[in-house]
Amino acid sequence: MNYLEGLNQPQQDAVKHSNGPLMIIAGAGSGKTRVLTYRTAHLIEKGVDPFQILLLTFTNKAAGEMRQRVEKVIGNDAKNLWMGTFHSVFAKILRFDGKHLGYTSDFSIYDTDDSKSLIRSIVKERGLDDKIYKPNVVYNRISGAKNRLIGPDEYVTNPIIAADDVAAKLPEMGKIYKIYALRCFQANAMDFDDLLYNTNILFRDHPAVLDKYQRKFKYVMVDEFQDTNVSQYLIVKKLSDISQNLCVVGDDAQSIYAFRGASIDNILNLEKDYPNMTTIKLEQNYRSTQNIVEAANSIIAKNKNQLKKTVFTENEEGSLIELVKASSDNEEGRLISTHIFESKMNLGLRNTDFAILYRTNAQSRTFEESLRKLNIKYRIIGGLSFYQRREIKDLLAYFRYTINQNDEEAFKRIINLPKRGIGDTTIAKLTITAAEQQIPIWEVIANIKQYQTGRLSDTIEGFADLIKSFKIMVDSKKKDAYEVASHIAKSSGLLKELHEDKTVEGLSRYENVQELLNSIKQFVDDPDTGVEEKNLNTFLQTVSLMTTADQDDPDGDNDRVTMMTIHGAKGLEFNHVYVVGMEEDLFPSQMMLQSRQDLEEERRLFYVAITRAEKKLVMSYAETRYQWGRLKPCEPSRFLDEIDPKYLQFAKNIRKAVEDTQRLPQGFVKMSNREQKMPDFGTSNNPTPTNILIQRPNVARPQVVGNTYKPSSDFAPSDTKNLAEGDRVEHLKFGFGKVKKIDTNGTDRKATIQFEGSIGEKTLLLSFAKLRIL
DNA sequence: TGTGAGGCCGTGGGT
């Protein structure tokens, strides 16, 4: 039990507690993952069979990290733990027992895009206006209902919901929900919410099944419990009903996902459901300086809806929180980038020590530009994940359709891809025939000659034969997942089509598909994924629930400043943290306040942002900001007033001083105007940096070539007339380079550019290239 | 079938 050493008393209590309900309230930076890991190890050491322990997380990443850490402590036994995300664990259970609800074990999983696409079809088919019945809105309402365990039948009969829908001017919602649920069922598909909803239904209607799992899982643990929704909570509650060995870990102060259905009441009211519950509070913060911890406390203290706790630290006092005022969003970018540059110089830090956190993704642009100008490498977390990319979804749709021909969304994606001349009209005809004959569309396609003759029937037969041949390949089990997948990628024509596309986008699409195939190879070769049979079906099952990109940078250079939304930063920590855009209506977000009237969740979000910082916290705001083309005046965020001013100071280390004191929030001091001296470079302590400021000539606004890519203020299709061999250029993604060769080929004009660094040579079609001539 | 002009919309995000 040597791992108990180095744990503080509450941490030890939590690790040693093994029977009965337990709630661990873990403040930011209090070592909650450690406690969870050791508690698991402790249970196993006391003789609990790893097969009887269920450990639930929210993200694949968290699950992966947890598994690694548990493995380190207890070794091979960790493989036998049931550990994973809510969705993956219950998808597994539904593959075993979904037959009780009418699903086969190879049901498809619809991701958000599939769901919205299905909703769009339904709205159109019913002749409704998709400007009113926006797929996004409809999806969120259906999702909200499922998360509260309201099925379609209850939804249509509940007068309160009906009234609410009428008030929202969406009277047809109930009908859409009903059809949506039916279509998913007919497609043998579940959306993300169904994985939880159906598990609840399964446990409710089939007591024998519930009993089986209640006996199996003697110990249930939930990480990030503050983010569970009602549906998830009811599952864990049912599972631990007999054993009562439910252990949840969370921090109500970091509950920031109410907008997508998480219920903070789950953690606030847990004691009502479990009167015998032990509550342990982890209040010592090991991450941040005193100033940061106390400033964070002073913010969260304003919230009424919370559990009482006092987070403290024994770390050094640290420096004050710096406040940067900028005159515009562009200047904010420059000031922050300069601050990073100078901190790097003065403190000898690496790029990875810094993070810029913002409220909305749209704010990243000015920081990108200013960091690039200082030659500081950055990476942006967020945006489209790997598995959401078109080309990846296309290939996965082929896999899905090969395995499940009822998968309507997969069918829609691939029927005319690559182009076969099967358009909307043909699909409509097929659908009508299928409805008339009361058979699935696949039956019509597979036997098309019985129903239809003519030119198109040959094409359709060709498609059907293609799928049939894939199916035979999968069913024969002679080839592994990688061989089948490469075969499908090739014979479907997808790979060929991408290979012929020589634009930058085309190249990267081709590379992405190759990367997907590589990951399938890895899946096949990896001996310990815990998957028994490595076929296409099992790969698809794992991959359907993998949605985050988490890929390292392709060029292997991982020393980068991290930029992301505050939501994305939960669970991470950085030496220096910049919380930018501290303006009223932006943070706290105006929409959040209008639609949810929930200032407290915004405040918790601010708490999360502050507590990411280990040593230094800098906040900035701009007095004006470009928004949708207009320059908008901004007020400093009310959150700045809420921090005790004794923790704040104006930034000293930035070269451009702030002058105006007029609109300073109360209690702020005016900062001095002194110019920061640049360090003396070239001494032994301070070697000349290679990446010092780049002087850039003024460039005339580039000519617009077509509107495929509209020009932004700085990057645009280059002036194809003026670009010449030998020119120095800057590319939005690849950075700086030199034009080696220019080819004109019909209307296409291509430039081969040698880029600096490890990027190498790229040939770009100039009408798509995001280039600037230097 | 592909292109380009014009319209619309704009929060947060894992599964």
Next chain:
DNA sequence: CGGCCTCACA
């Protein structure tokens, strides 16, 4: 403004 989508037109 910028990204995405649609629709008209070649």
